[in-house]
Amino acid sequence: xxxxxxxxxxxxxxxxxxxxxxxxxxxxxxxxxxxxxxxxxxxxxxxxxxxxxxxxxxxxxxxxxxxxxxxxxxxxxxxxxxxxxxxxxxxxxxxxxxxxxxxxxxxxxxxxxxxxxxxxxxxxxxxxxxxxxxxxxxxxxxxxxxxxxxxxxxxxxxxxxxxxxxxxxxxxxxxxxxxxxxxxxxxxxxxxxxxxxxxxxxxxxxxxxxxxxxxxxxxxxxxxxxxxxxxxxxxxxxxxxxxxxxxxxxxxxxxxxxxxxxxxxxxxxxxxxxxxxxxxxxxxxxxxxxxxxxxxxxxxxxxxxxxxxxxxxxxxxxxxxxxxxxxxxxxxxxxxxxxxxxxxxxxxxxxxxxxxxxxxxxxxxxxxxxxxxxxxxxxxxxxxxxxxxxxxxxxxxxxxxxxxxxxxxxxxxxxxxxxxxxxxxxxxxxxxxxxxxxxxxxxxxxxxxxxxxxxxxxxxxxxxxxxxxxxxxxxxxxxxxxxxxxxxxxxxxxxxxxxxxxxxxxxxxxxxxxxxxxxxxxxxxxxxxxxxxxxxxxxxxxxx
Numbered sequence: 001x002x003x004x005x006x007x008x009x010x011x012x013x014x015x016x017x018x019x020x021x022x023x024x025x026x027x028x029x030x031x032x033x034x035x036x037x038x039x040x041x042x043x044x045x046x047x048x049x050x051x052x053x054x055x056x057x058x059x060x061x062x063x064x065x066x067x068x069x070x071x072x073x074x075x076x077x078x079x080x081x082x083x084x085x086x087x088x089x090x091x092x093x094x095x096x097x098x099x100x101x102x103x104x105x106x107x108x109x110x111x112x113x114x115x116x117x118x119x120x121x122x123x124x125x126x127x128x129x130x131x132x133x134x135x136x137x138x139x140x141x142x143x144x145x146x147x148x149x150x151x152x153x154x155x156x157x158x159x160x161x162x163x164x165x166x167x168x169x170x171x172x173x174x175x176x177x178x179x180x181x182x183x184x185x186x187x188x189x190x191x192x193x194x195x196x197x198x199x200x201x202x203x204x205x206x207x208x209x210x211x212x213x214x215x216x217x218x219x220x221x222x223x224x225x226x227x228x229x230x231x232x233x234x235x236x237x238x239x240x241x242x243x244x245x246x247x248x249x250x251x252x253x254x255x256x257x258x259x260x261x262x263x264x265x266x267x268x269x270x271x272x273x274x275x276x277x278x279x280x281x282x283x284x285x286x287x288x289x290x291x292x293x294x295x296x297x298x299x300x301x302x303x304x305x306x307x308x309x310x311x312x313x314x315x316x317x318x319x320x321x322x323x324x325x326x327x328x329x330x331x332x333x334x335x336x337x338x339x340x341x342x343x344x345x346x347x348x349x350x351x352x353x354x355x356x357x358x359x360x361x362x363x364x365x366x367x368x369x370x371x372x373x374x375x376x377x378x379x380x381x382x383x384x385x386x387x388x389x390x391x392x393x394x395x396x397x398x399x400x401x402x403x404x405x406x407x408x409x410x411x412x413x414x415x416x417x418x419x420x421x422x423x424x425x426x427x428x429x430x431x432x433x434x435x436x437x438x439x440x441x442x443x444x445x446x447x448x449x450x451x452x453x454x455x456x457x458x459x460x461x462x463x464x465x466x467x468x469x470x471x472x473x474x475x476x477x478x479x480x481x482x483x484x485x486x487x488x489x490x491x492x493x494x495x496x497x498x499x500x501x502x503x504x505x506x507x508x509x510x511x512x513x514x515x516x517x518x519x520x521x522x523x524x525x526x527x528x529x530x531x532x533x534x535x536x537x538x539x540x541x542x543x544x
Contacts, residue, residue, distance in 0.1 A: 002083055006095040010087055011068065016054045019067040019086065023074055038074060039063050076237060076284055081197050088199075106223065108163045109171045109200055115157055116146030116190050123147045126189050129208050133253055134333035139260045143232065146190040148205060154183035172202060172218040185216065191231070191252040193218065193270065196281065198234040202226075204252055204270065217271045226270035227277040231255055239265040241285040247344060248274065248306075249292045249328055250299065257332040261340065266292075266328075274306035276481060279313050289317030290347045292328055304357050311350045312383045312479035318347025351392045354380055359399040370400055374407065381409060383479040430501065431460045432480055436488040438467045439481050444494070445470075451498065456505055 017033055020026060026033035026049060037047040037058040046060040057064035063073065071082040087094045120126055120140070126147040130140060139145070148154060158168060165181055168174035175182050188205030195201050202218030218224050230248070232255045233240075240246045247266040249255055258266035265287075269278075274291070282289055289310055293299040303319050310317050320343045322328065331340050348356075355377055362373040377396050381389050389409050397404040438445050449468055454461040466474050472481070480486060489497050 001097045002080060003095040003097050007083060010083065010090075010092050010094065011066070013092060014054075014067040014086060014090065015051065016056060016067045016070070017049055017051050020049055020056060020070055022089070023070075037061060037063070075197060076241065077197050085197050085199075105167060106171060106200060108158070108168045109173055111161055111163070112154070112157070112173055113144065113146060113190075113192055113200060113203075116148055117144060119149055120145065120147040120189075123149075125208055129189060129206075133257075133329060134260075135253070135256055136260055139256050142235065142259070143256055144192045145256070146192070148183070148185035148188050148190050148203075151183040151186050154185070155181060170221060172221045172224060184218070187211070188216065191256075193224070193229060193231055194234045195223070195229065196233055196237070199223075201229065202270075204231065206252070215271060225277070226272050227275045228281065229270060230267040230278065230281060231270055232259070233267050233281065235259065236265050236267050237285075240287050244285065244287050245290060246282065246285075246287045247290045247292055250294060250302070251327065251329065254292070254328040257329040258340075261332040261337045263340070263344070273302045274309065276309060276313075276478070279309070279315070282310075282315065289315055290320060290344055291317065292320045292322065292344070294327060295321045295323035300357070304354065307350045307354050308380065308383075309478050311354065311380075312476075313483075314385075315350075317350050319350065319353040320344060320347045351381075351384065351388065352395065355392065355396055355399055359396075364400060370402070374400060374402070378407060378409060379474070379476060383476055428459050429486070430497075431457055431464075432483075432486045433489050434497070434501075435460060435463055435467055435477075436480050436483075436486050437494060439472060439477055440488055442470065442472075448498070451502060 017026060020033075024035050024038050024047075026035050027045075029048075031050075031052060033049040033051070034045045035047050035049075036042050036045045037060055039058065040061040042060050047056065047058045049056045055064060055066055056070060065073075068079070068082050068086065071077065071086055072079060075082065075085065077085065084094065086092070130145065135145070155174070158165065158174065165174060165176075169176050169181075173184055175184055185203060185205040187209040188207050188211075191204040191206070192200055193202040193204060202221070202224040204218075205216045207214055207216075217226060220226070231252055236246070236255075236259075243265050245265055247258065247263060249258065249266060249268045251268055255266045255268045258264075291303055291306055293303040300321065303321065307317075307319055322331075328340065331337075358377045358380065359373055362369040364370045364373065374396075377400075381392060381396065384392065393404055393407050393409065396407055434448070438448060445467060452464070454464045454468075457464050463476050463480065466477055471477060
C-alpha cells in the first residue's frame with residue numbers, strides 16, 4: 001500500500017490547474033478557470049477549476065473533486081493507479097508500507113524502447129515493412145513502433161547504459177541461459193504494450209528476417225499478464241467510453257491501421273484468446289464488444305470461445321468475421337474504410353453467431369446429430385437470461401428445422417417444486433458457490449468428489465458433473481465463473497460449509513431410510529453406517 005504520509009505529500013505538491021491543463025484547455029475567468037466539461041457534451045462552459053480551493057466542479061453535470069479525483073475519472077483509473085500516474089507525471093517518489101506493493105522499476109525497459117525507436121529510422125528493411133503495410137509516420141509516432149536489432153547489439157546497449165541485468169531479465173527484455181545473457185527480441189519490428197494507465201509493461205515483436213516465430217510477446221512478468229491486458233487500450237480508452245463500443249482484433253497492425261482510419265476504439269489481444277481475466281477491463285465504460293476475427297479455423301474457434309464467454313458474462317456484443325484472406329489492416333490499406341464501418345455496424349449478435357456455428361457444426365440430416373446439436377445449443381441458451389432464452393429459442397428452432405415446442409429450456413425436476421422458494425434460492429446459491437470455488441481452485445475437486453456426487457445436488461447436477469470432468473470452458477461453467485453475484489467459498493470456510501451441507505444431507509437421508517419399507521433392515525443399517533462414517537471423516541479434517 002502507498003503510505004498515507006506520502007499521499008498527503010504528493011497532494012500538497014499538486015496544483016489542480018496544472019493537472020487538469022494536461023488534459024483540457026483552461027481559460028482564466030476571474031479568480032478561477034473555466035472550460036467545456038470533459039465529462040459531458042455542452043456548448044457553454046460550466047466546468048470551473050478553483051486554484052484557491054484546489055478543486056473542480058461542473059455546474060452542468062455535477063462532477064467535482066480534487067486533482068486525484070479528476071485523473072481517476074478522466075483516465076478511468078482506481079485510486080492507487082491515479083496516485084502513481086500523478087507521481088510519475090510530476091516526478092514525485094511515492095513511499096510504500098511494504099516492498100511487495102512498490103511499483104517495479106521499469107527504467108531498463110523505458111530506455112530500451114527509446115533506443116529501439118531511434119533504430120527504426122536507421123533500418124530500411126523495418127521501415128519498408130511498415131510502409132508496405134500502409135502504416136503512416138504519424139501512426140508510428142502515436143504507437144511508439146520501433147525496431148530491435150541483434151542480440152549482441154542489445155546486450156551491448158544494456159552494458160553501455162549500465163543497466164541492471166537482473167531487472168532486464170525480470171522485465172522480460174532479456175533472458176539468461178547456460179551462464180549467458182541474451183536478448184529476447186531479435187531483428188523485429190517492436191510494438192510497445194502499455195497498461196491501462198499508459199505505463200510500458202511489455203513488447204510484441206514481429207520478425208522481418210524470417211525467424212521461425214512470426215510474433216513474439218514479452219513473457220509473463222510482475223507487471224505483464226497478457227491475459228489481462230489489451231494492446232492499445234490506453235490509446236482507445238477515451239473513444240471506447242464516448243462511443244460505448246470496443247472493437248477487439250487479433251493483431252497489432254490491425255489496431256494501428258484501424259486507428260489510422262478513424263476507428264480509434266480498436267484494441268487487440270496479445271497472442272492469446274480473449275479470456276475471463278479480460279472481462280473486468282471490458283466491463284469498464286459499459287461498451288458493446290465487437291470481435292473482428294479472421295475467417296480461418298483458428299479465428300472462428302477463437303471467436304466462438306470468446307462469444308460464449310462474453311455472452312455468459314451477460315455482455316452485449318457482436319462478431320465480424322473476415323474472409324478471403326483479408327483482415328482489418330488490409331481493408332484499411334485498400335481504402336475499404338466504408339465497408340469496414342458497415343461491417344462493424346452490422347456485427348452479428350453474439351447469440352446468433354453462437355447458435356449458427358453450433359448448427360453448422362453438425363450434420364442436421366442425421367437425427368442423432370441434430371439431437372446433439374440441440375443439446376449443445378440448449379446448454380448455451382440456459383446461460384442466458386429467461387427473456388433471451390425465449391427470444392432465441394425461435395431462432396434455434398429455425399436453424400434446426402424443428403418445432404419450437406421440442407426445445408425444452410426449463411428443468412423438469414418434480415422434487416424441486418416441493419421446496420419452498422426461499423429455501424430453493426438459498427440452496428441454489430450454496431450449490432453455485434461451491435461450484436465456483438471448485439472452478440477457481442481445481443486442486444480441491446478430487447477432495448470434494450470424495451464426499452459429494454451429482455446425486456446430492458438438487459439443482460445443479462449437470463454442472464457438478466461438468467466440473468468433475470474439468471469442462472471449464474462449458475457455457476454453464478463460464479456463466480458461474482463470471483457471475484459476480486455468486487460469492488465463492490474461501491478456503492478457510494469451505495470445510496465448515498461442506499460439513500453443514502453433508503450433515504444436512506445425511507440427516508435427511510437417515511430420515512428417508514428409516515421410513516423406507518422397501519429396503520431390508522440390514523441394507524438400511526449399512527447405509528446409515530456409511531452416512532455416519534462420512535460425517536466422522538469430515539470432522540477429522542480429511543476433506544481439505
